Amino acid sequence: MDIQQDVTIKSWDGTWTYHPRVKVTPESVEDIIEIVTDTVRFPTPVRPAGSMHSTARMNGDDQGGTMVDMKAMNRILHFTDDTVTVEAGVSYIQLAQALRERGLQPHVTTEIGNTTLAAMACAATKDSSFPGGFGQISSYVTAVRFVTPQGEIRELTEADNPKDLQIFRSSYGLFGIIFQVTLKVRPTTALSVRHYSLSLENFRKFFPVYKARGYAVMYYIFPYAKRVVVELRKDNPEAAPKSKYRWAYRNRFWRKYAPAVVIWIDKNIKNQKWHDRAQDAFFYLLRQAMVWFVRSERSWPHAQIINYPRNPGETKYLFSMWSFREGSFFDILEEYCDFCIAYEAHTGFRCNLPSVGYAICRDVEALFSYTWEGPGMSIDPASTGGPEWEEFLHAYNDFCAERGGTPLFNQTPFLTRDMVRRAFGTRLQQFAARRKEADPQGRFLDNYFREFLS
Template sequence: MDSEQDITIKNWDGTWTYHPRVKARPESVEDLVEIVTDPVRFPSPVRPAGSMHSTARMNGDDEGGTMVDMTAMNRILHFTDDTVTVEAGVTHGDLAKALKARGLQPYITTEIGNTTLAAFACAATKDSSFPGEYGQVSSYVVGIRYVDPNGEIKEITEANDPQEMQLFRTSYGMFGLIFEVTIKVRPTQALEVRHYGLSIDEFRKFLPVYKARGHAVMYYIYPYARRVVVELRKQHPDRKPTSRLRWQYRNKFWKQWAPAVATWIDTNIKSKKWRTKAHDTFFYVQRQLMVRLMRYNHSWPHAQIITYPRKPKVFYLFSMWSFRETDFFDILERYCDFCIAYEKGTGFRCNLPSVGYVISRDCEALFSYTWEGPGMSIDPASTGGREWEEFLHAYNDFCSEHGGTPLFNQTPFLTREMARHSFGARLQKFAAARAERDPKERFLDQHFRDLLS
């Protein structure tokens, strides 16, 4: 296997910088065993890495340790009628293409195509839930093979050990190096999509109707206008999917065009008054385009996946907290107040719309953000920068104070106190399970040591 010594590597957006003593790129299970069992050549902590698309710190300590790049193990191994088994480094986008060719689709077609299946298996994801289904990809992972801290090859399945699977689904690589994942799939269903522009009060009124009619609900939040654009999705197993063109334009818009326009406004309009007017106008145009143009009757669900470049010229960055559905609309009103007050006090505003998802209750993973009941999220978005990171610190305080639940991999700048406040006894349960399985802390870096201690 390839390896490098004492290198510097950044995550995809440059927020986090790592300086591993060794970066290894295994190509086989035997390579993984060699890494785990040789702490001299491959010093602790040993942390796996995939596309490095997480917005939070995931892949090791500031100095030292071993980063294990899993992307060379990227074979799709075999299919059954309702599952597929893949190696750890297979990306969501590549798997979706292979499934589409066989008339299949994932249960959760989340948007980021760069994410690897090993990350899906042991980290949090986000998407709106269809009635009776989950919103996290890991909930549909039914089997895992991994190398444990002793270098032994282990296997767990949902059928044989559901409690261990519950722990693994949000273990973030702290139980071992996952090299094989089995996930449930299903026949492809045509997707109907509609967008509606609403006030917050209208959204509060119509949400029960949307859910009763069998829609999955995503939404774009425009806090400075106190409005939302609701995206309603409905599956049609009796229809044949035929369209994908509008998804392609939509993906290009959010991946490139919208961040580019927002960046241009911030860079070239020096007057705060006119810069604010320009952003408000661009937000208005966004809402009109979605409502008027983004309508599909029988689209391919695979087409909504966005694959981002490794070193993009412009960024679409986000953070995520989830809130109980019963409290959400009052919190959404306060979030708008928070954003407006923060801009008034600091001059900074998020230059992309916030997004959010309606997510069913899910207890399949220990750190599920809808453990206590159905939830709705608020995900601020921006093109990044120092002021954006300062905003996220304040936003984390706001969410923690309002009973929110974070995602360890998609909520940057969390503190130990926030983790304790959100997860309580679940954090203690996981910390004890981790210490039992890896007492020598082979896979534990300083970031998670701080959060779990």
């Protein structure tokens, strides 16, 4: 295994910088056991890392500790008719491509394809839910194999350890280092996709109709225009999947061109009035393009998954997610638009990319599910980053916490202990007790989670 001393590691977009005393890349489970049990060569805390695509600072302490880069363990091991078993470092886009060759697909085709399967198995992910399904990838994990804090190999399965697996799906590497994941899959089915541009009032009006007709609902929020573009997806088993190029153009646009355009506007148009008009005009064209261009009756579901570059430079797409109960969401959405407009009037800052949101069904498969108490809908502001964006997120966190929102540990930066306790309540206490029982010496516990769980 490759071992490096006193290195500097940045997250995928350069937002967060880490300085582990040791960075190690294991190639086998024996390597992981050696890392966990040798506390001298591999100092505490020991924290696993994949693509480092989390928007929160959760890949280790500021100084010291051991970062375990799992990307070298990236083999797809075996398939059945409805499952696939992979090593920890397999990326989601790598998995989707292998499944497509066999006429299979994941149950959730989340957009961020760089994330590794081990991270998805024990952390929060997001996508709109299909009827009877879940929006989180970890909810479809049926088994994990991992190395415990004591250096032992253990396996949890949905059949034999349902309660333990429920906790492990939200464990964020605090219970063990995963080296193998088994995930439910299903036969490939063509996807029908449509986009509609709506006012907030019409979105509120038509959402129950979309839900009743069995659509998975994603939406792009344009708070300064008080409009949304609704993305409706539905399985189309009557057609063979064919279309993929529209998704390829769309993915390239969100990965590169949309951030490039808004960065150009920010840099070159200094007059606030004309800056906002230019951005509004771009967003108007963007809404029309989505409605008229990104549509198909027989799309490949795998084509939605985006391969983000490891070092995107300025053209990065940052976000922060909170989920709200479906029953109160539309009032909160209107308040969110007013909040963004008022924040710009007060500070001069506006988010330079559309916000995003997902309709997610109730999910109790993972302990820290953001729809534990019932169906939810999210609001995810997005931006190309910068100090003003980070200041906005602090205000946005307060806005969401005051309205009973639920954050994601890995995709909601700048959380406070009070916000986390208000959101998760007794589930946080339950998790903290089980974590201390499993890892009494705190071998995997870093400062980020220590603050929340103490």
